[in-house]
Amino acid sequence: MTEALTAAEGDTLARARRELWQAVCARDEYAAARAVFGALDSGAGTEDVLLDVIAAVQREVGRAWAENRFSVAQEHSATAIHDRIIAAMAHRIPEPSPTGAAGTVTVACVDGEWHALPARLLAEVLRGRGYRVDFLGAQVPTPHLIAHLHSTSPTAVALSSSIPLRLPAAHTAITAVQALAIPVVAGGSAFGFDGRYARLLGADAWAPDARAAAELLGRGLRRPARGAVRQSIEDLPHLADQEYTLVLRSRRQLVKNALAGLLERVPAMRAYTDAQHERTAEDVAHVVEFLGCALYTDDGDLFTGFLDWTGDILEARRVPSRVLDPCLVLLEEELKDFPRALGFLARGRETLRRRDARPPVPGPDSSA
Amino acid sequence: MTAPHSTGLTIMTRVERPPAHAGQGLLSSVGASWMRAPYPALVVDAHGGVVEVNARAAGLFPRAAAGVPLADVAPDWLVQAHGRASEGAGEPAAGPGGSARGRHAQWSLEAHPTRGVDGQIVWWLVDDTDRALAEAALKSEQERTAFLADASSRLLASLNSQRCMEVAVELAAEFLADAAVLVAPASGRRHPLATCVDGEVEHLLARIDPSAVPGLAEALQGFPPVPSRWIDPASLPDWAVPGGFGGPVGSVVVTPLPGHGVPAGALILLRRSDHAAFDTSEEVFARVFAARAGAALSAARLYMEQSGITATLMAELLPPMLQRVHGVEFAGAYRASQDSERVGGDFYDVHPGTGPGEKTLAVLGDVCGKGLEAAVLTGKIRSTLQALLPLAGDHLQLLRMLNGALLNSRHTRFATLVLASVLRREGTTRLSLTSAGHPLPLIVRHDGTVEEAATSGTLIGALPDVRATSAEVDLRPGESCLLFTDGVTEARGGPLGDVMFGDRRLRAALAECAGMPAEAVVERVHMLVAEWIGDNRHDDIAVMAITAPRTTHLTAVDGHTPGRYTT
Numbered sequence A: 001m002t003e004a005l006t007a008a009e010g011d012t013l014a015r016a017r018r019e020l021w022q023a024v025c026a027r028d029e030y031a032a033a034r035a036v037f038g039a040l041d042s043g044a045g046t047e048d049v050l051l052d053v054i055a056a057v058q059r060e061v062g063r064a065w066a067e068n069r070f071s072v073a074q075e076h077s078a079t080a081i082h083d084r085i086i087a088a089m090a091h092r093i094p095e096p097s098p099t100g101a102a103g104t105v106t107v108a109c110v111d112g113e114w115h116a117l118p119a120r121l122l123a124e125v126l127r128g129r130g131y132r133v134d135f136l137g138a139q140v141p142t143p144h145l146i147a148h149l150h151s152t153s154p155t156a157v158a159l160s161s162s163i164p165l166r167l168p169a170a171h172t173a174i175t176a177v178q179a180l181a182i183p184v185v186a187g188g189s190a191f192g193f194d195g196r197y198a199r200l201l202g203a204d205a206w207a208p209d210a211r212a213a214a215e216l217l218g219r220g221l222r223r224p225a226r227g228a229v230r231q232s233i234e235d236l237p238h239l240a241d242q243e244y245t246l247v248l249r250s251r252r253q254l255v256k257n258a259l260a261g262l263l264e265r266v267p268a269m270r271a272y273t274d275a276q277h278e279r280t281a282e283d284v285a286h287v288v289e290f291l292g293c294a295l296y297t298d299d300g301d302l303f304t305g306f307l308d309w310t311g312d313i314l315e316a317r318r319v320p321s322r323v324l325d326p327c328l329v330l331l332e333e334e335l336k337d338f339p340r341a342l343g344f345l346a347r348g349r350e351t352l353r354r355r356d357a358r359p360p361v362p363g364p365d366s367s368a
Numbered sequence B: 001m002t003a004p005h006s007t008g009l010t011i012m013t014r015v016e017r018p019p020a021h022a023g024q025g026l027l028s029s030v031g032a033s034w035m036r037a038p039y040p041a042l043v044v045d046a047h048g049g050v051v052e053v054n055a056r057a058a059g060l061f062p063r064a065a066a067g068v069p070l071a072d073v074a075p076d077w078l079v080q081a082h083g084r085a086s087e088g089a090g091e092p093a094a095g096p097g098g099s100a101r102g103r104h105a106q107w108s109l110e111a112h113p114t115r116g117v118d119g120q121i122v123w124w125l126v127d128d129t130d131r132a133l134a135e136a137a138l139k140s141e142q143e144r145t146a147f148l149a150d151a152s153s154r155l156l157a158s159l160n161s162q163r164c165m166e167v168a169v170e171l172a173a174e175f176l177a178d179a180a181v182l183v184a185p186a187s188g189r190r191h192p193l194a195t196c197v198d199g200e201v202e203h204l205l206a207r208i209d210p211s212a213v214p215g216l217a218e219a220l221q222g223f224p225p226v227p228s229r230w231i232d233p234a235s236l237p238d239w240a241v242p243g244g245f246g247g248p249v250g251s252v253v254v255t256p257l258p259g260h261g262v263p264a265g266a267l268i269l270l271r272r273s274d275h276a277a278f279d280t281s282e283e284v285f286a287r288v289f290a291a292r293a294g295a296a297l298s299a300a301r302l303y304m305e306q307s308g309i310t311a312t313l314m315a316e317l318l319p320p321m322l323q324r325v326h327g328v329e330f331a332g333a334y335r336a337s338q339d340s341e342r343v344g345g346d347f348y349d350v351h352p353g354t355g356p357g358e359k360t361l362a363v364l365g366d367v368c369g370k371g372l373e374a375a376v377l378t379g380k381i382r383s384t385l386q387a388l389l390p391l392a393g394d395h396l397q398l399l400r401m402l403n404g405a406l407l408n409s410r411h412t413r414f415a416t417l418v419l420a421s422v423l424r425r426e427g428t429t430r431l432s433l434t435s436a437g438h439p440l441p442l443i444v445r446h447d448g449t450v451e452e453a454a455t456s457g458t459l460i461g462a463l464p465d466v467r468a469t470s471a472e473v474d475l476r477p478g479e480s481c482l483l484f485t486d487g488v489t490e491a492r493g494g495p496l497g498d499v500m501f502g503d504r505r506l507r508a509a510l511a512e513c514a515g516m517p518a519e520a521v522v523e524r525v526h527m528l529v530a531e532w533i534g535d536n537r538h539d540d541i542a543v544m545a546i547t548a549p550r551t552t553h554l555t556a557v558d559g560h561t562p563g564r565y566t567t
Helices: A007-025 A029-041 A046-066 A072-090 A117-128 A142-152 A164-178 A196-200 A210-219 A237-241 A243-249 A251-265 A267-271 A274-297 A300-316 A321-334 A339-356 B008-016 B024-030 B055-060 B076-090 B129-157 B161-175 B216-220 B280-315 B371-387 B395-407 B502-511 B518-533 B552-557
Strands: A104-109 A132-137 A156-160 A184-187 A205-207 B041-044 B050-053 B100-104 B107-115 B121-127 B179-183 B191-197 B200-206 B249-256 B266-272 B329-335 B346-351 B360-367 B415-425 B428-436 B442-444 B450-452 B468-475 B480-484 B541-547
Touching (some): A029 A046, A046 A072, A072 B518, A104 A142, A117 A132, A117 A210, A164 A196, A164 A274, A205 A210, A237 A243, A251 A274, A251 A321, A274 A321, A300 A321, A300 A339, B041 B055, B076 B121, B216 B266, B266 B280, B329 B360, B360 B371, B360 B480, B371 B415, B395 B468, B442 B502, B468 B480, B480 B502, B480 B518
Parallel strands (some): A104 A156
Antiparallel strands (some): B100 B107, B179 B266, B329 B541
16 A cells, blocks of 8 residues: 555655654644644545554654653653544544444454554554454453453454563463454564464464554454364463473562572672662563563574563663673573573573674664 | 174185185085085186075075176176176286175175186175164264264354354254254344355344244244154245255254253254255254254353343443543543453542533542442442532532441442542642542652642541541643552562552652653553552552643643544
């Protein structure tokens, strides 16, 4: 679609993007609305404005936060402004026919997933294409999702997740939905840049963006055949080694032990303020959670990807990423009976060593 | 049948045992015992003429005798097998590859050749009629069992009754018949129908006369099914034959779908006239399937009814959607202590002032306890407050009335709450805050300073008298006031798993929220607390932000002026 735009349309969208970006930087909701509605008034398509203006600016917001150019408040304000504009735009799109000729789709974020905007954009795109859409919002507990599906029986479920940590929760949701013979299309950066985790977890389809998702749904997804709930170990036989279970169940003890070890080995930590100690504890907890996630998917890239991303975040805030290494060493000592975990930790340390030898680069998008 | 059974193993040993050069010599030496062998055997020469027939073979082929051509007495498949075996006469021995199998009259036979002298071939026959029948029966039984297992899991997958009907007709039309029509009990005067032919499912809601189909009215009332042979396919009304059926109906089965005490409907199975009619075992099997479909449909219907009732009752208890009122932003977030629930003992409401010059009343509170019981009491408090709105200007008076109402109710629980009367005048938003035993509201100034509102008061529903002092707070643009329940500050978790979120972390989080819109403040606090909790147990959590919008432009898109994108 983007490539089919005329030059004039392209100019309109580029101008709107520029104006919207300036408006969210200034946290000026009114100017933001002017930018978006101006583009619509000049004839830009609703879908193009949603995806090529709002979603594009939102990605830039995530990048700005990762690079420490945006504060938390700026990031949240930008998201809130985008949310309001999308809500206002919905009033301009004609109501879809009540029969929902194109089908009914439930759009939801995985439990624990707070970034609702990508899912919301998809919901609006589908609504614009004539679907009847139930948008359940951010962090939908799987029991709520299933209860909703029992009462509505949609043609498909679109499941969004941006954080790989939510993959186990996404897996639960995918298998539970499929057990109702409803197909699941997965989307969002949690599922990998090429959808590898969507395939791993047995989703019926994966879409890199909202347009691709809409086109997939337009072609129709086959209903999953089986009625019984697939258990996680059927998709992921490596879980039988119990490493994921044991690491996850003892994660608090792991974090405590690693923190105690750090205090002993990193003298600088003794001068930390309470808040600094707490940040460190959060970082260690994150490392353990991502290690657990890598064990769940048996994919070391998830762990090294996380370390790279954290390295970028730290370096943007003038903290060298090698501060993470002692933590990995301590975890290696704690987890010496876990061969898969040791493999991931070794790869993680290698990633940090390689980072030390190169200049910092901007991190991946945190919020798209 | 003609011979007692033998296993395949003994057949093979029999075939292998006679040496290749035996033939007539062997026959003469065993003579009579060959004639009395318990298996049919015949000797045929290279030209297809019968040489000798033992007693069992004579029973199978009564006209077979020495000199008679095999083709005149035996079935074609044996004649052809003999032709093939004779062509390979130069080979040392006919291997198992020379064996053949086929039917003869009512029997199913295996024929194994061994070579005799002068190109003669001895055909050893084994009657496997019973085995073939048993195999066919086993296969059909296995298919039925597999179908029932598959049917059960597909039927039980959904608790949506329409989806369940769809699955039932799909399965029936795929396995039991050419087309299936499921007639559900009438809702009002009309019956929901689901039809399936060639995998195409259709749903209808139609006024039908069940007595038009023989046995249907009875099936819908739960009487035993009428035998298929009693139903004249020609008498079926149009609605009972799906559109795409094509061709005349050959046979019909009408079977009830037994439910939980009341029939869940009836299933009409149709076969085309070129398809064998339903036999008794198929009718029985249709009933077995119908029992499963009926149970699944009843469960789905019961679930739909219950969830409909729950949704209706719950609607009043769910936290409301908040929005901008008279130029002030309100946003709320709620999380019940149980992930499977949507309501609990925390609540909030915003009652907009009747006009821009009138105060808006916001309330957030916490009833002692969790779950549905606590939620019911929040409903009572919310509707009592609604009734007391005319008194909203006097918080103490309002709390006294509410206290009286709670003390007189059958509930023994008490509650804490915060009242906030909000009025915006020009650039300033004035809040009148009163806490009744509730955690104190926090105010975020534009520079990130966080202050506590200086209000205090007793909880309500416990003591005969209520005392409270209010605090007046002015919000400038970009400043927010956060009302929250103790589920926020008392949330346990964090990286170590057992630390309280506490006041300090809440204040630190709020300090970053200066200048944020109300939704963003609420989302930020809610998210930090949820991440802090992780998968720990937690109490109900409610958060509400009251925010003076940051940009002065926003007066133009106020809630009461026809702004361009107010929602």
